[in-house]
Amino acid sequence: MIIALLCDVFLIGGLAFASVEGTLPNIRRLQYITVYAYSWVSEWPLLFILLKIGIKVLASFFGVFRTWLSQAFFVFDILTMIGLVVIFLDGYEARVAIHEAIKDYSDEVEFPTLSRDLSIFSDTFWNRLVNPFYIPKDVIQYANIAYCTDNELAEVQTDQMQSLSLDIYTRRDTLATLKPVFLFIHGGGWVRGDKASPYPLIRHLAESGLTVVAINYRLASVAPYPAQLIDAKRALRWVKKTIKNFGGDPNFIVVGGDGAGGHLAALVALTPNNADYQPGFELVDTSVQAAVLINAITDVLNETMVWHSNFAEHFAKKIAKLETNNEDFLRQHSPIHNIKPDSVPFLVFHGDRDNLVPFQLSNNFMERFKKVSKSEIQFVQIPGGHHIYHQFTSPRSQYQSIGIEKWIKHLYHDGKHE
Known part of the structure; x- marks a missing residue:
């Protein structure tokens, strides 16, 4: 369970950060994979939040959060979820630019x-x-x-x-x-x-x-x-x-x-x-x-x-x-x-x-x-x-x-x- 938690914390957290600040690798084939990864996070942040909540519920059930290190991961993950909410609201506000163009x-x-x-x-x-x-x-x-x-x-x-x-x-x-x-x-x-x-x-x-x-x-x-x-x-x-x-x-x-x-x-x-x-x-x-x-x-x-x-x-x-x-x-x-x-x-x-x-x-x-x-x-x-x-x-x-x-x-x- 701890492995699933670590993957959840670092993989999704890293993708959330990279979707805002990330660049593409020089290898052409990897570029398309990277673009899809960025877009999964930036377009479906609510689903990733639900996934994170589900993993945390399971981790809590198995007593993963009893150590100070896992509790630190928990705090970091809460910050990631806040970031995902910001990413969702960023996409939601696209309506302003589109509405202005066709109003x-x-x-x-x-x-x-x-x-x-x-x-x-x-x-x-x-x-x-x-x-x-x-x-x-x-x-x-x-x-x-x-x-x-x-x-x-x-x-x-x-x-x-x-x-x-x-x-x-x-x-x-x-x-x-x-x-x-x-x-x-x-x-x-x-x-x-x-x-x-x-x-x-x-x-x-x-x-x-x-x-x-x-x-x-x-x-x-x-x-x-x-x-x-x-x-x-x-x-x-x-x-x-x-x-x-x-x-x-x-x-x-x-x-x-x-x-x-x-x-x-x-x-x-x-x-x-x-x-x-x-x-x-x-x-x-x-x-x-x-x-x-x-x-x-x-x-x-x-x-x-x-x-x-x-x-x-x-x-x-x-x-x-x-x-x-x-x-x-x-x-x-x-x-x-x-x-x-x-x-x-x-x-x-x-x-x-x-x-x-x-x-x-x-x-x-x-x-x-x-x-x-x-x-x-x-x-x-x-x-x-x-x-x-x-x-x-x-x-x-x-x-x-x-x-x-x-x-x-x-x-x-x-x-x-x-």
């Missing part, structure tokens, strides 16, 4: 809180904040729909066909009127990830009345970039042709993504009808109405040296499988260098503790967008957010989901797509 787009003056509205105790608000496995009961999923043509599927290996499929999420009580469409592209550094990841954003938007499409794409390990961008545009082609059968409005599609998926989403939005990325369907309209980015990679050229100096080389050789660093190619595939005066509106989120994809990338993208484009861009700095904060059911992800919902509906209503 002009909704009739609801305030976001729901833990104390302001007693009605939150009679619905799912608390479930969304404290239950990491919460799934809305009125959301239905249509899974693993192939979005490529027979000829395109014939060109890929059998084990890659699952990569060219999508899932559709929509509310069971589908109304007669068409609904806005949200096309989501998962992240994972172009080499990992899956559309089936339980993003709270997908479930919330579907429950709130949008038609949500989550796509897979061939990973760079089997298909060098820009195969991923081409696949995303193939999925968009399918959505425009077919989504009406699922209650979605093909004339209003918002594309979104996180990390590397945000990179692809931004390029989909910024390169409409570009024949270079539409082989075999060059004449198909691949324009969208807006884009949502979460901790997105918006500059693979890394001209301003915002992050580690070898990233451009990594993207060129490991993702695009080029023999040399081709600066023209990297610039062409950096969203920040594809902004145009008529680019569609953007909503950009980035956690200010993201040490995998630097926060400054999104800030640079926002500044350039404002200089070049006539469209609106909203940039929201998420307090305390690590790179994958949005993949956890937590206050940050919940308020972010509400903000994205309000922003999309604002664009949809103002564009009179109803």
